[in-house]
Amino acid sequence: MTLFALPGIPLVKPGDDPGGLIVEALETAGLMLESRDVVAVTSKIVSKAEGRLVRLADVYPSARARRIAARCRKDPRLVQVILDESQKVSRLRPGLIIVKHRLGFVCANAGVDRSNVQPPQPDGDPVVACGESVLLLPANPDRSAAKLRQQLGAATGVDVAVVIVDSHGRAHRMGTVGVAVGAAGLPALEDWRGRQDLFGRPLEHTAVGLADQIASAASLLMGQAAEGTPVVLVRGVPFSPREGTAADLVRPPELDLYS
Amino acid sequence: MTLFALPGIPLVKPGDDPGGLIVEALETAGLMLESRDVVAVTSKIVSKAEGRLVRLADVYPSARARRIAARCRKDPRLVQVILDESQKVSRLRPGLIIVKHRLGFVCANAGVDRSNVQPPQPDGDPVVACGESVLLLPANPDRSAAKLRQQLGAATGVDVAVVIVDSHGRAHRMGTVGVAVGAAGLPALEDWRGRQDLFGRPLEHTAVGLADQIASAASLLMGQAAEGTPVVLVRGVPFSPREGTAADLVRPPELDLYS
Numbered sequence: 001m002t003l004f005a006l007p008g009i010p011l012v013k014p015g016d017d018p019g020g021l022i023v024e025a026l027e028t029a030g031l032m033l034e035s036r037d038v039v040a041v042t043s044k045i046v047s048k049a050e051g052r053l054v055r056l057a058d059v060y061p062s063a064r065a066r067r068i069a070a071r072c073r074k075d076p077r078l079v080q081v082i083l084d085e086s087q088k089v090s091r092l093r094p095g096l097i098i099v100k101h102r103l104g105f106v107c108a109n110a111g112v113d114r115s116n117v118q119p120p121q122p123d124g125d126p127v128v129a130c131g132e133s134v135l136l137l138p139a140n141p142d143r144s145a146a147k148l149r150q151q152l153g154a155a156t157g158v159d160v161a162v163v164i165v166d167s168h169g170r171a172h173r174m175g176t177v178g179v180a181v182g183a184a185g186l187p188a189l190e191d192w193r194g195r196q197d198l199f200g201r202p203l204e205h206t207a208v209g210l211a212d213q214i215a216s217a218a219s220l221l222m223g224q225a226a227e228g229t230p231v232v233l234v235r236g237v238p239f240s241p242r243e244g245t246a247a248d249l250v251r252p253p254e255l256d257l258y259s
Numbered sequence: 260m261t262l263f264a265l266p267g268i269p270l271v272k273p274g275d276d277p278g279g280l281i282v283e284a285l286e287t288a289g290l291m292l293e294s295r296d297v298v299a300v301t302s303k304i305v306s307k308a309e310g311r312l313v314r315l316a317d318v319y320p321s322a323r324a325r326r327i328a329a330r331c332r333k334d335p336r337l338v339q340v341i342l343d344e345s346q347k348v349s350r351l352r353p354g355l356i357i358v359k360h361r362l363g364f365v366c367a368n369a370g371v372d373r374s375n376v377q378p379p380q381p382d383g384d385p386v387v388a389c390g391e392s393v394l395l396l397p398a399n400p401d402r403s404a405a406k407l408r409q410q411l412g413a414a415t416g417v418d419v420a421v422v423i424v425d426s427h428g429r430a431h432r433m434g435t436v437g438v439a440v441g442a443a444g445l446p447a448l449e450d451w452r453g454r455q456d457l458f459g460r461p462l463e464h465t466a467v468g469l470a471d472q473i474a475s476a477a478s479l480l481m482g483q484a485a486e487g488t489p490v491v492l493v494r495g496v497p498f499s500p501r502e503g504t505a506a507d508l509v510r511p512p513e514l515d516l517y518s
Binding site for chain 2: 189217221251
């Protein structure tokens with residue numbers, strides 16, 4: 001199994017076409033896609049291309065956002081943006097707000113990111129020129145992954161899988177790891193029911209977080225800044241030829257004992 | 260970054276020397292270790308070599324184990340083994356027991372495994388000949404990792420890192436992923452404080468679960484059965500030259516909002 005950090009992806013701006021940028025970068029790097037390759041893409045460049053930037057100066061925090069902001073000691077406008085992206089607040093502490101994102105993920109700050117969003121530039125892009133902006137997750141990362149997959153297939157004639165990667169903290173364990181917030185072309189949650197161990201007994205674990213493991217592997221090369229190397233080509237991952245989405249990785253409330 | 264599934268590791272028995280088996284398999288495969296390689300090893304072969312097998316026929320369940328077994332509908336002897344490996348029970352449901360392992364990990368069944376433990380053989384190894392056995396995690400996986408690292412260094416003259424891998428389920432997300440239960444020779448939890456994003460702002464996430472991401476990457480090649488390919492060589496992971504252990508990945512109770 002080999003992972004290539006794809007060089008030459010420029011800083012992405014709203015309206016850019018990540019599929020086109022990836023095809024160009026592959027050509028420049030002399031890399032040919034192969035069938036069953038997985039293209040791992042940081043959610044940040046997908047979000048930026050989709051224009052998922054919110055200028056904090058444009059946000060008017062509600063009374064609830066101001067109350068929560070006082071408790072977690074964050075900018076009330078940022079808290080309003082986080083609440084707008086969330087189904088509910090899961091945990092609240094000074095410095096920390098963990099929510100159930102509208103897409104179902106439990107994560108800090110609803111995945112809203114201040115880093116690597118270009119600060120105000122006097123003569124910069126008008127979208128980010130008038131004050132600090134924050135970056136939301138893609139509107140529908142599974143759909144973004146499917147679209148990227150379709151674009152890459154059309155441009156290269158090769159059927160690849162796509163995983164859109166974000167970094168999440170975790171219950172019980174320290175440190176962030178790469179997780180899949182979007183996926184297409186592979187069984188994001190791979191069902192192993194029916195498989196047997198070496199001695200013919202059914203396996204105890206019945207499902208593997210395949211797309212999350214790929215996201216963690218790719219994260220090793222993306223780094224946290226995730227814009228030096230926003231795209232990692234993962235070759236040689238064994239997986240069964242089934243479709244799935246990152247939504248399959250969201251634990252339904254009735255199965256989540258730590259809600 | 261390249262991952263090699265090391266072929267030719269035989270089924271491990273109590274008393275075997277995993278370090279020696281890995282060195283032999285590397286030679287047979289014609290693979291030379293390189294400085295900063297990470298050798299990822301499934302916890303199962305380390306446990307087996309350490310003789311961490313318990314015959315259920317030898318276990319006398321306590322009243323508490325029987326009470327808990329009735330609630331989670333598991334073999335009371337297995338529950339006793341799980342309790343013996345645990346600090347406390349975290350969640351209990353029919354079919355499921357999640358504990359805080361004595362090493363601090365929160366995981367199902369205290370990592371006690373029934374799969375790939377050889378069933379009774381009429382003329383087999385006396386250790387497993389008299390009834391079904393289960394396999395515990397290594398006694399001290401960080402120490403096992405340090406020992407393996409030292410052995411590999413002595414045999415090859417190359418300083419490598421070692422990660423001992425188990426598969427854990429997770430709060431909030433479906434599917435198991437590879438995690439590090441032991442580590443040596445690398446910053447298992449990599450501190451990114453002080454690093455800046457592309458625009459010079461401090462990064463929001465301050466620590467990355469490096470060894471967990473490596474474990475997840477290696478798991479992609481180990482498969483769930485994890486004895487066809489119990490050792491994966493991971494080459495080209497960027498990490499800072501600092502020591503750490505898997506214990507660094509255990510979230511302290513006061514920082515765990517989902518205990």
